[in-house]
Amino acid sequence: MVTANPILLPELRFMLAEGDTAGLREVAEELHPATVAEFSTGLTDLELWQVLAALPVERQADIFPYYELSRQVELVAVADRQTLGQLLESMAPDSRVELLRELEPELVEEILPLVAKAERHDIRMLLSCPENSAGALMTTEYASLPADITAGEAIARLRSQAPNSESIYYIYVLDAERKLLGLISLRDLILARPTALVADLMQTDIISVLVEEPQEEVVQKLARFDFLAIPVVDDQNRLVGIITHDDVLDAVRQDATDEAQRIAAVAPLGESYLQAGLTTMTWKRGGWLTILFATAAVTTTVLARRPITDPWLIDFIPLVMASGGNSGSQSATLVITAMSTGDCRLSDWPQILRREFMLGILLGLLLAVPGYLLALLYAPTPSAALVIPLTILGVVMLGTLVGSVLPLMFRSLGLDPALMSNPFVSAIVDVVGILLYMSVAMLVLG
Amino acid sequence: MVTANPILLPELRFMLAEGDTAGLREVAEELHPATVAEFSTGLTDLELWQVLAALPVERQADIFPYYELSRQVELVAVADRQTLGQLLESMAPDSRVELLRELEPELVEEILPLVAKAERHDIRMLLSCPENSAGALMTTEYASLPADITAGEAIARLRSQAPNSESIYYIYVLDAERKLLGLISLRDLILARPTALVADLMQTDIISVLVEEPQEEVVQKLARFDFLAIPVVDDQNRLVGIITHDDVLDAVRQDATDEAQRIAAVAPLGESYLQAGLTTMTWKRGGWLTILFATAAVTTTVLARRPITDPWLIDFIPLVMASGGNSGSQSATLVITAMSTGDCRLSDWPQILRREFMLGILLGLLLAVPGYLLALLYAPTPSAALVIPLTILGVVMLGTLVGSVLPLMFRSLGLDPALMSNPFVSAIVDVVGILLYMSVAMLVLG
Numbered sequence: 001m002v003t004a005n006p007i008l009l010p011e012l013r014f015m016l017a018e019g020d021t022a023g024l025r026e027v028a029e030e031l032h033p034a035t036v037a038e039f040s041t042g043l044t045d046l047e048l049w050q051v052l053a054a055l056p057v058e059r060q061a062d063i064f065p066y067y068e069l070s071r072q073v074e075l076v077a078v079a080d081r082q083t084l085g086q087l088l089e090s091m092a093p094d095s096r097v098e099l100l101r102e103l104e105p106e107l108v109e110e111i112l113p114l115v116a117k118a119e120r121h122d123i124r125m126l127l128s129c130p131e132n133s134a135g136a137l138m139t140t141e142y143a144s145l146p147a148d149i150t151a152g153e154a155i156a157r158l159r160s161q162a163p164n165s166e167s168i169y170y171i172y173v174l175d176a177e178r179k180l181l182g183l184i185s186l187r188d189l190i191l192a193r194p195t196a197l198v199a200d201l202m203q204t205d206i207i208s209v210l211v212e213e214p215q216e217e218v219v220q221k222l223a224r225f226d227f228l229a230i231p232v233v234d235d236q237n238r239l240v241g242i243i244t245h246d247d248v249l250d251a252v253r254q255d256a257t258d259e260a261q262r263i264a265a266v267a268p269l270g271e272s273y274l275q276a277g278l279t280t281m282t283w284k285r286g287g288w289l290t291i292l293f294a295t296a297a298v299t300t301t302v303l304a305r306r307p308i309t310d311p312w313l314i315d316f317i318p319l320v321m322a323s324g325g326n327s328g329s330q331s332a333t334l335v336i337t338a339m340s341t342g343d344c345r346l347s348d349w350p351q352i353l354r355r356e357f358m359l360g361i362l363l364g365l366l367l368a369v370p371g372y373l374l375a376l377l378y379a380p381t382p383s384a385a386l387v388i389p390l391t392i393l394g395v396v397m398l399g400t401l402v403g404s405v406l407p408l409m410f411r412s413l414g415l416d417p418a419l420m421s422n423p424f425v426s427a428i429v430d431v432v433g434i435l436l437y438m439s440v441a442m443l444v445l446g
Numbered sequence: 447m448v449t450a451n452p453i454l455l456p457e458l459r460f461m462l463a464e465g466d467t468a469g470l471r472e473v474a475e476e477l478h479p480a481t482v483a484e485f486s487t488g489l490t491d492l493e494l495w496q497v498l499a500a501l502p503v504e505r506q507a508d509i510f511p512y513y514e515l516s517r518q519v520e521l522v523a524v525a526d527r528q529t530l531g532q533l534l535e536s537m538a539p540d541s542r543v544e545l546l547r548e549l550e551p552e553l554v555e556e557i558l559p560l561v562a563k564a565e566r567h568d569i570r571m572l573l574s575c576p577e578n579s580a581g582a583l584m585t586t587e588y589a590s591l592p593a594d595i596t597a598g599e600a601i602a603r604l605r606s607q608a609p610n611s612e613s614i615y616y617i618y619v620l621d622a623e624r625k626l627l628g629l630i631s632l633r634d635l636i637l638a639r640p641t642a643l644v645a646d647l648m649q650t651d652i653i654s655v656l657v658e659e660p661q662e663e664v665v666q667k668l669a670r671f672d673f674l675a676i677p678v679v680d681d682q683n684r685l686v687g688i689i690t691h692d693d694v695l696d697a698v699r700q701d702a703t704d705e706a707q708r709i710a711a712v713a714p715l716g717e718s719y720l721q722a723g724l725t726t727m728t729w730k731r732g733g734w735l736t737i738l739f740a741t742a743a744v745t746t747t748v749l750a751r752r753p754i755t756d757p758w759l760i761d762f763i764p765l766v767m768a769s770g771g772n773s774g775s776q777s778a779t780l781v782i783t784a785m786s787t788g789d790c791r792l793s794d795w796p797q798i799l800r801r802e803f804m805l806g807i808l809l810g811l812l813l814a815v816p817g818y819l820l821a822l823l824y825a826p827t828p829s830a831a832l833v834i835p836l837t838i839l840g841v842v843m844l845g846t847l848v849g850s851v852l853p854l855m856f857r858s859l860g861l862d863p864a865l866m867s868n869p870f871v872s873a874i875v876d877v878v879g880i881l882l883y884m885s886v887a888m889l890v891l892g
Contacts (some may be wrong), residue, residue: 034670034748049497205476223692252702256698257783260782260783263706264776264779264868273789274789286808287811288776290813292815295784296769297765299761300824304761307541307761311753312750314749317747322872326711326869329869333712337719355724358724366736374743422710
């Protein structure tokens with residue numbers, strides 16, 4: 001996230017007031033684009049456009065993606081159309097599409113004619129990739145070479161292409177139909193004899209992703225092989241783009257936050273915590289809370305129909321419920337994180353259920369012991385006290401079962417396993433747990 | 447995680463049996479080291495060492511770090527000492543230390559004399575960095591140049607240094623005391639006029655981390671600036687190492703899993719879900735469950751001392767508890783994830799508490815409405831039914847308060863905020879919530 005950095009702000013305002021274009025340009029050239037964004041985000045929209053206007057458009061395009069997305073949208077709304085068209089043409093294809101995805105479709109249609117035809121085609125292609133697919137993360141800016149030239153020629157060509165930023169470090173070797181033949185790193189090109197053929201230098205054991213593959217797959221491959229970038233191909237193995245390490249890192253961090261929030265029954269905020277409005281927040285939390293409330297209301301109905309009357313049994317209601325809920329949350333979180341990191345897959349379900357069944361018994365027995373000791377203090381007889389450890393064993397086993405089955409079920413339905421959030425597991429365990437409690441009590445106490 | 451891939455396994459075994467060293471070498475040269483590790487991890491330890499022995503030591507060193515850490519430890523245990531020394535000398539400094547950190551200190555002391563003196567010094571330095579510091583993530587392999595040479599000379603020097611893998615893409619410019627003066631990318635070197643001076647080409651607005659800075663800081667900087675690597679300096683700005691993008695990605699993924707597990711009251715497994723033994727699992731889950739059980743036991747004591755006697759009030763116990771627990775889990779998770787992504791800092795606490803206070807009121811009112819409607823069905827009079835919405839408003843406010851204060855408190859004590867896991871928040875809310883419930887009931891019902 002880019003937060004306003006107050007240090008340079010007064011200086012920027014002073015330079016603007018003085019019309020010191022040279023000064024602004026110097027500051028913007030010397031600092032990292034992310035730092036310039038950080039320093040200038042405290043300006044008003046109009047001031048900010050004035051600062052950007054002092055810079056060459058390539059520099060504007062470097063800086064712009066470092067503002068928060070919501071700020072970028074604001075800035076677009078007040079922008080001069082001409083300036084906006086030029087800026088979009090110069091921006092990296094992935095940053096550009098990330099921004100356009102946030103705008104109203106009507107606004108996008110209004111803006112697109114301002115962009116050159118080739119770029120427009122590129123934008124439409126990237127916009128058409130479904131969210132959460134590899135295509136939605138990729139950029140169309142990459143370095144490519146044919147296989148039949150020498151290392152020396154290759155370096156000369158790269159010099160003239162001068163590809164943007166870091167996409168120069170992996171060079172993709174393509175045939176006439178843009179099919180992916182191999183990969184050569186800039187390091188290997190530099191170290192090679194200048195007369196060696198690219199075809200002999202390139203690696204041919206290429207790991208790529210399909211444009212429609214889920215992003216999870218991209219993350220796992222890039223992380224496993226420690227790549228700087230991973231090529232994205234269509235179903236005929238033609239190169240359509242690359243996904244770079246920085247975009248994968250951003251995606252992983254965002255996904256981790258979203259997942260933790262989903263597990264706790266918060267619809268992912270999609271913006272930073274302090275910037276989300278109170279209405280958004282109430283909605284994203286309240287929706288789930290209401291659903292959970294409805295589920296919990298079932299416990300009231302169950303208790304009202306078949307009341308627990310022994311006062312000492314009433315005293316144990318929260319304890320019994322908590323034991324089941326806690327073990328359920330543990331199982332759900334373990335299964336969810338194991339699936340999202342690729343540590344286990346849906347097909348591992350028999351092994352997962354077997355493990356959680358065993359753990360349910362072990363953990364249930366572990367908690368049954370203090371449960372029995374505590375019950376001895378309140379129950380009329382030692383044999384009556386047995387209700388508590390037996391129920392605890394039952395609800396803990398129930399918790400591990402529900403906690404592991406539900407994420408697996410959701411995954412098999414093609415849904416996000418994290419959606420089956422921990423509080424929901426607890427809610428189910430609460431209802432079934434109360435029924436179990438009453439049944440055990442009736443059985444033991446007669 | 448590297449799972450056994452069965453496709454090549456029989457072929458590998460066949461080549462071993464035939465003593466086909468050339469074949470093994472060819473397979474290992476053509477495939478990515480991660481793929482070789484994946485294919486061969488199904489072999490026994492001895493077979494695996496036979497495969498490795500067929501390869502040049504540099505290739506062994508590339509492949510070895512791609513086995514699971516626990517497997518690496520196993521392999522070390524049965525290794526021939528001579529082979530092990532050579533392997534460790536060739537391994538990347540960060541992978542080597544990652545492995546050594548897993549071994550018993552006595553074993554490390556036994557192994558170290560097998561390694562050349564310079565490498566031994568390097569290992570001891572890296573081992574001395576505290577876990578979770580920038581130093582513990584860094585590698586000491588990087589490319590460096592003086593400032594007073596030309597781009598052409600720089601490329602020639604890089605060719606002769608031929609630095610390992612990807613550390614060639616950012617070249618650090620150092621003075622005679624190894625102080626960090628600037629940074630130049632290989633791209634800029636290649637594109638520059640060969641006669642241009644490195645001093646004129648290099649960027650001097652360098653973002654670095656201190657060797658003792660927490661890894662969270664490293665992740666935030668690298669992610670914000672989209673770097674391939676970030677330099678690590680000591681307190682005199684001398685370069686001591688670099689941290690590369692792939693290690694940051696691994697750390698982020700591991701931290702996300704650990705954090706989600708901590709939030710659900712599981713001590714981080716440190717290994718993959720399916721590979722963790724049942725005993726480890728019982729211990730890592732059971733410890734927290736027992737602590738939570740003890741906390742929940744307080745609710746029993748409270749209820750036993752000041753019993754709730756109206757049967758209809760008893761029916762609402764689980765519902766009231768769940769409402770407080772769920773809103774508390776939401777707040778805790780939001781605050782924890784916001785702090786770990788850098789979206790907010792400890793100093794933002796007044797704003798956080800203000801937000802959560804407001805949200806407590808809004809969400810409390812939201813749930814109070816269905817709560818009142820449900821209570822009307824069971825309460826003797828409409829005014830008696832007011833106990834339920836009033837209590838719900840109270841416990842939801844309590845939940846948001848406890849859920850946001852506890853992670854902040856833990857952070858201010860220098861502890862991991864995620865440790866204050868959701869079930870623990872629920873446990874506290876349960877106890878205080880029951881007291882609140884009884885107080886409201888006495889007040890309203892007289």
